[in-house]
Amino acid sequence: MRRTAGHFEALLAVCAAALAAGCDEATHPAPREEQRATNSVAYLKSLCDGRNSIVVTQEITVQGYVAANDRYGEFTKSLVIEDATGGITVAANLESVADVCPFGYVATLRCHGLVLCDYGGKIQIGVAPEGSGAGRIPAEDFARYVSIRMPEADEGLRAEAVTIDRIAERHIDTRVRIDGVHFPQAGAKWCDTDPQTGRSVTTERTLADDEGHTLPVRTAGTCTYAKEPVPAGTGSIYGVIDYFDGKYTLRVTNRDILFPENGL
CATH class of the missing domain: 2.40.50.140 (Nucleic acid-binding proteins)
Structure with a gap:
């Protein structure tokens, strides 16, 4: 009888351990892969x-x-x-x-x-x-x-607000917003035209703030608004910071150019 009772008690212990492990897994689900x-x-x-x-x-x-x-x-x-x-x-x-x-x-x-x-x-x-x-x-x-x-309701891409003089390595390939800026070349087309082919070519225009800091804005010749004028007045612009060989540039993203006086 003692052997039978001991065997029964051991079996109960094994079942209890398995049940506890199962409950622990159910209480703490594994994260998504x-x-x-x-x-x-x-x-x-x-x-x-x-x-x-x-x-x-x-x-x-x-x-x-x-x-x-x-x-x-x-x-x-x-x-x-x-x-x-x-x-x-x-x-x-x-x-x-x-x-x-x-x-x-x-x-x-x-x-x-x-x-x-x-x-x-x-x-x-x-x-x-x-x-x-x-x-x-x-x-x-x-x-x-x-x-x-698609992003969840509590997710969303945000642009960091920066000033031209504060752009640094950590901003490369990130979306930023620059406020209170203007284009000295307002009225010029975003992209120049190749005189031989008539096609728009990748062009840089200058973005400036009131303190005299400047940043090139690089626009691809393939851009849908390449032949439209650079806006006048003062406004805000969103873009990704690009970098090549020691030089920072801004590349507009999602056509987010907010210039009330003559914006897109």
């Missing part, structure tokens, strides 16, 4: 520190907002993904990046097998470099690396 595996953009970019290019061999996933795309032709064949630690340009060989990656949506980038590239001091990601900069991810492979979802 994308949350558990996410790395920061800053960490991703740090892997390329001091190198021209590097293949990502780790299982690295970053998640952030789509801070720029080609909706108005502003970022042809590319998008910018930004999280709380910084932003990174993704080269993509898509006919319409904006249709696949809408502005402000949440993008998850799976980086294993992609290539980080240092282009003029700015880190980009894509496939093996083709000439200058990262190579574009082929359209047929894009979904393998990038997935998109």
Whole structure:
């Protein structure tokens, strides 16, 4: 009888332990896979520190907002993904990046097998470099690396308010807002025209504040408003900070140019 009672007590102990473990799992559900595996953009970019290019061999996933795309032709064949630690340009060989990656949506980038590239001091990601900069991810492979979802109600892309004289390395490939500025070249077209082809070419216009600080605004020739005039008066402008070989520029995003006197 003692052996039977002892065996029964041991069986009860095993069942109780299993039940407790099951209750603990139910009380503390595992986080979503994308949350558990996410790395920061800053960490991703740090892997390329001091190198021209590097293949990502780790299982690295970053998640952030789509801070720029080609909706108005502003970022042809590319998008910018930004999280709380910084932003990174993704080269993509898509006919319409904006249709696949809408502005402000949440993008998850799976980086294993992609290539980080240092282009003029700015880190980009894509496939093996083709000439200058990262190579574009082929359209047929894009979904393998990038997935998109709508932001939740408590999520949203925000632009940091900065002044021209305070722009720094941490702002590269992030969305900013600059207030109280004007264009000395007001009235000129955003982009110059090639006299031989008649096509708009990528052009820089100068943005200035009342203290005399200036910042080039670089507009791609593919921009839908390339032939429209630069606004007059004083206003605000949103864009992503670009960088090449020691020089900062602003690239307008989502056509957010707020000039009451003569704005878009």
